[in-house]
Amino acid sequence: VFDGDTKGFLESGCALIFGTVGTDGEPHVNRGWGFTVAANNRHRLLVAADDTVARANLDENGRIAITATSVRTLHSMQLKGRVVAFEDATADDHARAARYCDAFADDIFEIDGTPRKYVQRVVPHSYVALTVEIDECFDQTPGPKAGTPMAVAP
Amino acid sequence: VTEPALRDLHLCFEGVIPAVIGTASAAGIPNITYLSRVRMVDDERIALSNQFFSKTARNLAENPRANLLVIDPTTYDEYRLTIVYERTERRGALFEQLREDVEAVAAISGMQDVFKLRAADIYRVLHIDHLNPEAAPPPARAGSQERTPDHLAELTTRISRCADLDTIVTTTVNGLADVLGYGHSSLLLLDEEGRHLYTIASHGYDAEGVGSEILVGEGIIGMAAARATPIHIGNLRQMSKYSRIVRKSFEDHAGIGPGREIPMPDLPDAESRIAVPAVVLGELVGVLMVESHRQVAFDENDVSVLGVVASVVANAIEIVKARDRDVESSAPSRVTSSAAITPSTPTTHVRFFAVDGSTFLDGDYLIKGVAGRLLWSLLGQYDKEARVEFTNKEVRLDPTLELPQFRDNLDSRLLLLKRRLDERAAPIRIEKTGRGRFRLLVDTVLELDAQ
Numbered sequence: 001v002f003d004g005d006t007k008g009f010l011e012s013g014c015a016l017i018f019g020t021v022g023t024d025g026e027p028h029v030n031r032g033w034g035f036t037v038a039a040n041n042r043h044r045l046l047v048a049a050d051d052t053v054a055r056a057n058l059d060e061n062g063r064i065a066i067t068a069t070s071v072r073t074l075h076s077m078q079l080k081g082r083v084v085a086f087e088d089a090t091a092d093d094h095a096r097a098a099r100y101c102d103a104f105a106d107d108i109f110e111i112d113g114t115p116r117k118y119v120q121r122v123v124p125h126s127y128v129a130l131t132v133e134i135d136e137c138f139d140q141t142p143g144p145k146a147g148t149p150m151a152v153a154p
Numbered sequence: 155v156t157e158p159a160l161r162d163l164h165l166c167f168e169g170v171i172p173a174v175i176g177t178a179s180a181a182g183i184p185n186i187t188y189l190s191r192v193r194m195v196d197d198e199r200i201a202l203s204n205q206f207f208s209k210t211a212r213n214l215a216e217n218p219r220a221n222l223l224v225i226d227p228t229t230y231d232e233y234r235l236t237i238v239y240e241r242t243e244r245r246g247a248l249f250e251q252l253r254e255d256v257e258a259v260a261a262i263s264g265m266q267d268v269f270k271l272r273a274a275d276i277y278r279v280l281h282i283d284h285l286n287p288e289a290a291p292p293p294a295r296a297g298s299q300e301r302t303p304d305h306l307a308e309l310t311t312r313i314s315r316c317a318d319l320d321t322i323v324t325t326t327v328n329g330l331a332d333v334l335g336y337g338h339s340s341l342l343l344l345d346e347e348g349r350h351l352y353t354i355a356s357h358g359y360d361a362e363g364v365g366s367e368i369l370v371g372e373g374i375i376g377m378a379a380a381r382a383t384p385i386h387i388g389n390l391r392q393m394s395k396y397s398r399i400v401r402k403s404f405e406d407h408a409g410i411g412p413g414r415e416i417p418m419p420d421l422p423d424a425e426s427r428i429a430v431p432a433v434v435l436g437e438l439v440g441v442l443m444v445e446s447h448r449q450v451a452f453d454e455n456d457v458s459v460l461g462v463v464a465s466v467v468a469n470a471i472e473i474v475k476a477r478d479r480d481v482e483s484s485a486p487s488r489v490t491s492s493a494a495i496t497p498s499t500p501t502t503h504v505r506f507f508a509v510d511g512s513t514f515l516d517g518d519y520l521i522k523g524v525a526g527r528l529l530w531s532l533l534g535q536y537d538k539e540a541r542v543e544f545t546n547k548e549v550r551l552d553p554t555l556e557l558p559q560f561r562d563n564l565d566s567r568l569l570l571l572k573r574r575l576d577e578r579a580a581p582i583r584i585e586k587t588g589r590g591r592f593r594l595l596v597d598t599v600l601e602l603d604a605q
Contacts, residue, residue, distance in 0.1 A: 017223065019176040019184035027184055029176035029221045029234065030285075065184040067174075078186060112170075112391060112425070112449060118230040121289040142188060147209050 007037040009075070010068050013103025018047065019065040020057035028053045032066060033127060034093075034100035043132045046089060046097050048124035055128070058083045064132060067140055071107035076140035077150060081133045089127035097127055158282050160197055163224065163233055167192045167200075168450050169255075170227035170389035175202065177213035177220045185209050191255040192224070195248060195276060200237065203252050204273040211275075214239045220277065227389070227449055229292040236281040242273045249274045258374060258385050301334050301459050309333045310466045318586065319569050322470045326442075326463070327357035334459065336444040338421050341432075341467065342368065342375060343440040346524065346563050351379055351441055354570055359421065364573045365521055378429035379441050384457045388426045388450040426451035430460040432468035439468040475565050478546065478590050502581055502598040506530045507605045515580055524563070525571040527555050530604070532594050533582070537602055546590045568592065 002010065016032030030051050036044040045066060047054060058064065062082040069076035089097070105119040137150045166173070173189045187210045191203040200222075204211065214220065218239035225232045243249045249271070256271040309329040316322040323341050330336040338358035342351035350367045371380040378385045427445040431438055442464040446452070505514045511526030512519070521529065531554055535541045550557065550564050557564060572584040572592075581598035 017174050017176075017186050019178075019186045019221070021178040021182045021184045023182075025178055025180075025182065025217045026219050026236075027176040027178040027221045029174055029186060029223050031223075061182055063182055063184055065176075065186050067186045067188075069188065074188075076188070080183065080185075112389075114227075114230075115293065117293050121230040121286055121292060122225065122232045140187070142190070146187070 002037050006077075009070070009077075010035050010037055012070070013100060013105075013107045014068045014070050015104065016045070017067045017069075018045065018054070020054050021061065021063055022053070022057050023060050028057055030054055031122065033097045033124065035066070035068065036096060041133050042084070043134060044093075045130045045132050046093055046100070046127045047130060049089070049126040049128045050124065055086070058086065058130070064130070066132070069140070071104070072111055074142055076142070076146075078138045078140040079132075079134045080136040080138070082135070083130045083132050085131040086128050087131075089129050093127055093129050158233065158284055160194060160200070160279055160282065163226065163282070164194060165226045165228055165450060166224035166233060167194060168227065168388040170449050171225040174223040175210060175220055176223070177210050178217050179213050180216035185213055190259060191252060192222070193248075193252055193255065193274075199240070199276055199278055200235075201243075201248055201252055201274045201276050203256050203271055204242070204275050214275070222277075230286075230289075231292075232285040234283040234285055235279050236283075237277040237279050240276045240278050242275050244273050248276070254381065254383060254385070257381075258377060258387055301455065305333050306459055306462055309463060313463075313466050313470055316470060317474075318589075319471060319474050319565055320572070320586065322467065322474065323355035323569070326467050327355045330444060330463070331357050334463075336446075336460075338424075338446065339442070339444045340375075341440060341442055342379075343471075343563070343566050344370070344379065344438050346557065348438075351375060352570060354440070354566060354573070362573070362577050364577050365525070365570055374427055375429045375441050375443050378431050378443075379438055382431045382433060382438055384428060384430045384461060386428045386452060386454075386457050388452065390425050390427055391423065421445050421447070423447060425449045428452050428456055428460055430457065430464045432464040432471075434465075434468045434472045439471055440464075442467065471566075478565060500598065501601055503601045503603060504530075504533060505603045505605060509605075515578070515582075518578070520578065520580070521571060521574050524555060524557065524567045525574070528564075528567060529571055529582075530602075531555060533596075533600060533602060536594055536596055537600055542594045542596070543587070544592055544594065546592070 016035055017029055018032050019027055019029045021027050030047065032045050032047055034046040038044065062084065064081060064083050066079045067076055068079070101119070101123050105116045108114050108119055109116060139148045139150050140146050169191060173192050174186060175189055176184060176186050178184050189202055193201045195201050220237050220239060222235040222237055223232070224235065252274045253271040312325050312329050312333070313322060316325050326341055327339050330339045340353055340356040340363070343354050344351055349370055351370060353363050353366045355364070356362050368376050370376050374385045374387060424445040425448055427443065429441050429443045432440045432442055442460055444452070444456075444460060503516050506512070506526065510522050511524065511530070512522040513526040513529055514520060520526070528549065531549070531552055532544065546564060546568070549555070549568075568584065575583055581596065583595040585593045585595055587593045
């Protein structure tokens with residue numbers, strides 16, 4: 001179970017990137033649009049609904065890696081596990097994604113003054129919600145310690 | 155829809171928004187890593203810096219396929235590159251280019267000794283997906299000023315017409331602003347020992363900063379001097395943040411204590427900076443630096459333009475120095491004229507520390523080193539003999555200045571002292587009276603105090 005600080009970090013406006021792999025071994029990366037921690041290790045990640053490659057990969061093997069990186073500090077962690085379910089985003093999911101986008105854009109504006117309109121250009125129109133079970137967790141903060149397993153892994 | 159060409163993505167590789175690489179192990183486990191630098195190799199290949207990402211390297215050994223996510227920082231157009239690992243280079247031109255990129259990051263926080271490029275990994279780009287082509291067009295941003303060959307010719311002509319060092323350095327920084335639109339610039343010269351650079355002129359700052367020093371090899375300016383190559387950064391704040399967190403990681407991880415952090419030069423929150431070496435006959439004369447608040451404010455064209463300006467400035471400086479020495483050799487070594495002094499201003503207390511030439515006026519730091527010793531010598535002669543007229547030739551022979559036999563830089567130090575006194579509005583001034591001659595203007599009663 002993630003501790004309070006880690007939960008707060010993962011649910012903040014940190015940059016979310018997820019990776020999947022096809023059966024042919026082809027990796028595929030894209031952005032996540034909100035992560036919600038669950039006490040039963042069935043966490044929720046919102047991703048773009050039109051990413052058909054990611055969906056096909058997850059249908060085939062469910063393998064996923066997710067990095068969460070603070071826009072402000074570059075503190076970063078990588079979670080690895082499996083997607084056990086996905087469904088169309090609910091109204092709550094869309095509200096969650098909107099809150100995430102606000103926090104993400106606020107952080108970017110604060111660090112380099114990029115107006116929200118620019119960040120809005122990469123935001124998808126619709127989402128699917130992935131249910132993710134995490135097996136491993138790594139410190140991904142840039143530097144020689146990147147890749148070190150973290151004790152907060154469930 | 156036409157697939158974007160790799161060259162269309164060049165702004166994505168400035169490092170303003172960190173690129174992300176996704177790889178997968180043979181067992182099909184994905185892995186994601188942020189990259190510090192990406193460089194275009196040719197129209198089909200990119201090079202990625204490899205410092206730390208050992209898991210990525212292990213994955214690539216098993217499965218050469220990878221995915222790269224990049225964003226153009228000026229539009230927020232996002233692209234996914236399907237790439238395949240080809241080879242690793244640990245020497246050669248491409249490795250050196252990437253190493254310079256990485257060392258520029260390291261230089262920001264004094265980590266050149268520990269934050270080093272291990273390898274340049276070369277990938278072939280198979281496919282480029284534009285991920286948000288349907289997004290509303292980006293709002294217009296302020297564009298860069300166009301800098302044409304005509305502009306460059308105008309500035310270099312102005313510099314070439316300058317007849318003395320003072321005019322050369324002033325014309326350079328003013329012309330960079332007026333003619334080429336570089337609003338914030340500094341010109342630094344190399345000191346006698348080749349260990350420090352000192353600011354001789356600047357433009358666009360609250361304080362001109364004349365006399366401020368940077369160690370050769372430290373920071374972006376020091377790196378440009380040490381390597382005698384231009385350093386160009388378009389995302390200083392992001393790189394500073396990256397550099398600081400890597401440094402912290404080193405300190406936590408292995409107890410290594412990289413050198414002290416170099417304070418950011420004068421423009422608060424500068425985002426873009428170019429430092430270009432000024433070289434003559436293969437020898438470094440100084441460094442020309444411009445900076446901006448805007449991200450990715452400069453490109454390779456600016457590096458070229460500033461390279462030309464720096465070269466012209468360096469040549470002009472060396473020609474003026476050589477000419478003035480020729481004049482000195484045929485001039486009398488000593489001009490005897492005395493001051494008719496009726497100082498109207500209050501007493502000025504001048505404190506001099508012989509150990510390093512540090513000089514203070516009424517308790518305020520003025521200058522140190524050769525320029526400090528020079529002022530002390532001039533004021534001593536003024537105090538004892540009421541002398542105000544001097545020649546460079548006699549000053550050059552003054553043993554108390556400890557000038558090196560080779561490349562004494564007296565002219566530059568004299569100008570540095572003059573500009574520093576002017577900047578401080580001191581009651582002591584230096585006025586050039588002809589080639590190889592100058593006058594000391596003292597409008598105060600001196601109290602000299604050597605420590």
